[in-house]
Amino acid sequence: MSRNDVLVTAEWAQENLGTPGLVFVEVDEDTSAYDGGHLEGAVKLDWKKDLQDPVRRDFVDKAGFEKLLSERGIANDDTVILYGGNNNWFAAYAYWYFKLYGHENVKLIDGGRKKWELDGRPLSKDPVERPATQYSAKEPDLSIRAFRDEVVASIGSKNIIDVRSPDEFTGKILAPAHLPQEQAQRGGHVPTAQNIPWSKAANEDGTFKSDDELAKLYAEQGYDDTKATIAYCRIGERSSHTWFVLRELLGKSDVKNYDGSWVEYGSLVGVPIEK
Amino acid sequence: MCGAPKQGGALAGIDLSTQTVIQGQVWHDGAPVAGAYVRLLNQDDEFTAEVVTSPEGEFRFFAAPGEWKVRSLAPVGKGEQVLSAEVGLNETTVVIA
Numbered sequence: 001m002s003r004n005d006v007l008v009t010a011e012w013a014q015e016n017l018g019t020p021g022l023v024f025v026e027v028d029e030d031t032s033a034y035d036g037g038h039l040e041g042a043v044k045l046d047w048k049k050d051l052q053d054p055v056r057r058d059f060v061d062k063a064g065f066e067k068l069l070s071e072r073g074i075a076n077d078d079t080v081i082l083y084g085g086n087n088n089w090f091a092a093y094a095y096w097y098f099k100l101y102g103h104e105n106v107k108l109i110d111g112g113r114k115k116w117e118l119d120g121r122p123l124s125k126d127p128v129e130r131p132a133t134q135y136s137a138k139e140p141d142l143s144i145r146a147f148r149d150e151v152v153a154s155i156g157s158k159n160i161i162d163v164r165s166p167d168e169f170t171g172k173i174l175a176p177a178h179l180p181q182e183q184a185q186r187g188g189h190v191p192t193a194q195n196i197p198w199s200k201a202a203n204e205d206g207t208f209k210s211d212d213e214l215a216k217l218y219a220e221q222g223y224d225d226t227k228a229t230i231a232y233c234r235i236g237e238r239s240s241h242t243w244f245v246l247r248e249l250l251g252k253s254d255v256k257n258y259d260g261s262w263v264e265y266g267s268l269v270g271v272p273i274e275k
Numbered sequence: 276m277c278g279a280p281k282q283g284g285a286l287a288g289i290d291l292s293t294q295t296v297i298q299g300q301v302w303h304d305g306a307p308v309a310g311a312y313v314r315l316l317n318q319d320d321e322f323t324a325e326v327v328t329s330p331e332g333e334f335r336f337f338a339a340p341g342e343w344k345v346r347s348l349a350p351v352g353k354g355e356q357v358l359s360a361e362v363g364l365n366e367t368t369v370v371i372a
Contacts, residue, residue: 033327087325114312120350165323167339177297177315177324177336199322204314204348 003211006095006248007110008081014121016081017041023074023130026113027084027094033113037123039083043072043130047090047237051097059259065101065137073130079105086237087199087206088112093240095248096257100145102138108244114206144243146230146256148264151190152271159229160193163242164262168234169195171275175234185266188275190232196221198238201245214250225252232258232265291363298335298364300328301347301354303371307332311349313369318342345369 008016016022017040024042026034034044045051050068051059060068074080080098084091091112098106109116116123146154154160167173171187189195200217201209208214223229229246231239236259243257258265265271289296297315301308313334314325318341326334334345338360346355347369354371 085327117310118312118348118350165317166319166321167317167323173323173337173339175337177338178326179324179337197322 002251003249006107006244007208008107009110010116010119010121013039013081013083013109013116021078022081023072023078024081024083025072025074025094027082027090028086028113029090030085033085035125037125038128039116040122040124040126041128042083043074043128045072045094047093051094057260057264059097062101062137062139065097066135069135069137070133073133074135075133076104076136079107081107081109083109083112083116085113087114087202087241089198089237089241092244093237093259096144096240096243100140102141111203111205111207118205143254144247144256146232146258148258148260148268148271150256151230151232151258151260151265154228154230155190155272156192157227159224159227160190161223161229161231161239161242161246162189162193162195163198163231163233163239164189164195165197165199166195168262169193185263186273187266188273189262190265191272191274193232193274194221194223196223196242198233198241201242208245208249211249214245218246218250228254228256230256230258232261234262235259236261286364293362295338295340295360295362296335296364297338297343297345297358297360297367298333299345299356299367299369300332301334301349301369301371302332303349303351303354308347308349308351308371311347311371313345313347316344316346320344347371 024039026042027045029047031046082091169189231242233239246252247255301311309330311328315323315336344357352371354369356369358367
């Protein structure tokens with residue numbers, strides 16, 4: 001796996017819009033971004049409405065994923081090119097999710113929507129309709145998803161990477177600062193977790209830093225290549241960004257995303273917390 | 276939810292006795308800049324959050340009391356503003372020269 005297998009540039013994306021076999025997918029929580037203008041021909045996925053179970057706190061099951069992709073007109077042999085706002089947080093989350101359900105060819109547009117906009121590339125408001133498919137997902141690959149018990153059992157033994165901002169790590173704030181600070185759970189972090197914010201892996205225009213810069217970043221922070229790794233944030237989307245960097249760009253082995261993240265961990269009764 | 280709420284608009288429903296709100300507008304060449312990226316950096320210059328301005332060029336963050344830097348990035352250029360925030364409403368303007 002190398003950078004070219006998992007990332008495309010905005011320039012490449014623009015040149016390849018409309019190419020058969022490629023499906024461009026915008027992933028946002030706020031789909032008004034898509035509705036206000038999207039890449040020509042791109043379909044949208046709503047991070048919450050489409051990818052989360054409406055009742056339980058979990059994401060949609062295999063049958064739900066198959067139904068969703070079939071409706072959106074995505075076939076098993078299509079190459080899915082993901083992009084989105086928030087520096088590709090939700091696109092990276094969707095990437096992880098597509099991999100979890102075994103989709104073969106998935107890539108991210110480096111820099112996502114932000115880079116595209118800063119470059120002044122064209123956006124379209126034309127409605128996009130794709131003929132429905134019969135998508136067939138694989139059983140979820142749990143080698144890339146961590147659950148709470150594994151996180152607690154990994155304290156002091158695995159690399160636990162807290163990718164939130166330093167002020168969330170210390171418990172000064174409980175959510176990213178564009179959201180009201182109103183969560184009821186405890187602030188702080190998983191003991192022995194290292195704080196390596198996702199933002200250190202990205203340039204200001206939202207593109208990923210170079211492989212050399214990324215390798216240096218994690219080495220300097222004491223990342224132990226001999227250990228398995230769990231990344232978490234608040235709800236699992238920023239940690240998908242770091243999961244993507246560690247596993248897909250740097251090729252680290254045994255990296256899991258803990259999508260329950262701090263919203264779950266910080267509300268568990270009796271687990272250890274550091275501040 | 277990690278997606279930013281719609282930027283700008285009324286403060287209805289926001290408890291200013293507990294929240295530290297940092298809000299304002301991005302301006303360039305005598306007009307507000309819509310669709311500008313605005314990030315909030317803490318006193319160590321660490322990224323804390325980022326939003327996109329409303330059609331009126333507005334942004335809003337929910338932070339904590341202390342020193343902050345607001346930096347804007349848009350196709351027309353960059354600008355930044357340092358401020359000291361307290362609990363309640365803290366307003367600022369970022370000018371892109």
